[in-house]
Amino acid sequence: MSAWFDYTVNGFVIGNIYALLAVGLALIYGVANLVNFAHGSVYVVGAYIGWAAITHLGTPLPLTLLCVVVVCALVGVAIERIGLRALQGSSRIAPLLATIGIGLVLDQVVQLVWSPDPRAVPMQVPEWRIAIGGGTIGALDLLIAGIGCSSAAVLYGFLRFTKLGWAVRATAQDSDAAQQMGVDINRVNMAVFAIASVLSGISGLLVGMYYNQINPAMSFEATLKGIVALIIGGLGNVPGAIAGSLILGLTESYGIALFGTSYRNLFAFVLLVAMLLWRPNGLFAPRRAAAPEPMVGTFIARSLPVKLPRWVVPVVLLAAALLPLLNQPYLLQIGANSLMYAMLALSLTLVAGTVGQVSLGHAALLAIGGYASGLLALDAGWPVALAIPAAGLITAGLGTALVWPAFRLTGHYVSIATLGIGEIVSLVILNWTGLTRGAIGLGGIPPLELFGVDLGSVQGTYWLCLVVLVLLALLQLRLLSSHLGRTWRAIRDDSVAARSHGVGEDRYKALAFGYGGFAAGISGAITAHVYSYINHETFGASLSVLALTMVILGGMGNVLGAVLGATLLIALPEAFRALAEYRILIYGVVLLLLIRFRPQGLMGTV
């Protein structure tokens, strides 16, 4: 029994930590209709500021907390300025993408300043534990519970009794009306981002103390867990977010007790997807068939695609085909890499740009393709030339089936659901040891060959990728110029109007994900054969964000743009190799600048 008591205490403590994250997300969502994907990055900033204050300055706990509060509040204000205020009046997906960019930048800054290695946060709380009913409660548990509960109380008082608190609530109900009544929306947003970021930063510090370890990579998980708790409680519902966090904390804790640690995140994400499917408005809202769509207005930037002179594409293509003759293996290596990423970008530009389903789990399609082809070649003994197209088909089918339940979701919910589904895929790969070899990964995948012709060389890989990419791009252009193209874009622009004219959404979303899955699966399969080793982390979530950056750089829905975006983002950092360390930082900054100054991308949205 005592173990169960400990698990309960543990679940409650973790729940409190999640609550500090989720409450901020709920507040931000309430006033700005925005899921802040940079939230976990602030949490990491908080953890590192706390660590730095303790180790470099030797601050006592109250002073450590104060440092965290001040720095995180400033970061919050900055996020509001860059991610929200600067984007007023732009397309409705812009702020969401901007917070992703800000998150990338913050993570990289932390990593550059404090290195990616884990750090131990010195314990600033006495080590005693009280024995209660067979289990124990430590001082830190009490501190976390205390901070959790007192933050909730302070927040309640703030929202209920202060003028700014009223303004926050008024803005959450109807920002236009609040503005009419003289509420300074920008000030409200700034205050909310500051408060939310402070809570998130404190949460990061407490987690650092609780697990006695911090690293920059924990931001992604923190964002996800906060969002899961938020969804359980209902978007924008502050008390719901607290309840959702406790439910999530306890579920995880009991889940670990029953099944072991490696399943921990699986519970969170399965819970997420289940909530999105059955109760998209949260546990505490009356059930409604359709999730409310907060994002109104244009989905993507309005623009016309850039028209190139007719000779450009053939000439570039010819140059690309002749590149191997230069006999520069390094250049070819980069070229082949760009081409593999371009296939991924083609897939995502169709799904996110043409159909408007901004997938944040697209790397999972690569993983499915890579594993399918690798396993077919290794375990079933298929020739590589058959395994790769088969992997494309498997990814098309499996990918579509996995996203199928999310088809009825829109806007933010699609992004969150695909993020969760992507994580589930990666966790299943990790845990289904019998099929995937689990954490050991898939080694010795045979090199590329086409019916006996060895393509394992750099030239071979490059040419194969070029041919496959050109075929995929031509097919995609062909589909876009047919009735499918206009039907997909109609769903993106206004799904209600499209349905009223007889367009069944599910069918066309499935076709888009099917084709997208095929292209991404082929890309993953080729990657697997080129790398010869893959594991569950080869195709991580950062790859999904990179793919999205490529798509935005090229122009949402634009086929040529996707290829251009992939080439630029892969090739340019190589050209400046001295900057290799800053590569991801550059991606983040590029994303932010694009969203602000050229939302239609280089080639224009289609």
Add this chain to the structure above:
Amino acid sequence: MLEVQGLQKRFGGVTAVADGALTLREGELLSIIGPNGAGKTTLFNLISGLEPPDAGSVRFQGQDITGAVPEALAALGIARTFQHGRVFGNLSVLDNVLVGAHTRLRAVKPALPLLGPLLEMALAALRPPAVRAEEAALRRDAEQILARFGDRLLPRLHQPAFSLSYANRRRVEIARALALRPKLLLLDEPTAGMNQTETAEMQEVVADLKRSGLTILLIEHKLEMVMRLSDRVLVMDNGRRIAEGLPQQVRNNPAVIEAYLGHRHAGAEPVS
């Protein structure tokens, strides 16, 4: 052709439609008028499948269509426009109208699970002569529909809809609905935001559609247009029908004057 009985819809505690009832005969034009918030648009949404009703029934050509999804209703030949105009902003004028013809495409017909969509994709990629001919025919048809609006839209065939004026977007919406070859057309304030000349033009277009035998359900605030076009007028207030009859009868009905026309004397010309 259309029979609506006892429709009810509540949002939270507010009853938007308390007792929606109407019948529409083939070739008839029935106008629904009433003050703002009377429940006209909600009634439209209930009939066109955008919201499921809480109670009541809708029958179309003898078939029960209560609570059917919009895409099924479109396949039956019911087309609608929206109060504030919902064109596909990034699509060209022509593509907007062609999306309206979606249900007429042969490629989208097979409803077989899995096989149907795959076949559709294959046809879209390969485009055999039959598919190309069908597309060309639809294109000609779309241009003919757009020609109803004179020179307003034809010169802008390939412009994206977001670049159009408000009035032109409303026209595109109607053209898109007509491309479905509807048996029943639901028009929600087609002249909202239009000036007098544009309203007169639109009135002519609707009159023309009526002459061609199309059955039309019209929500409209501009009474002059309602009186001229309608076979019958239905007046709603507070989610229920307060009067119904020939335009002249309705105009003289005291309940209607009280609820709706009475506002005129307060100096508020019905604004769109």
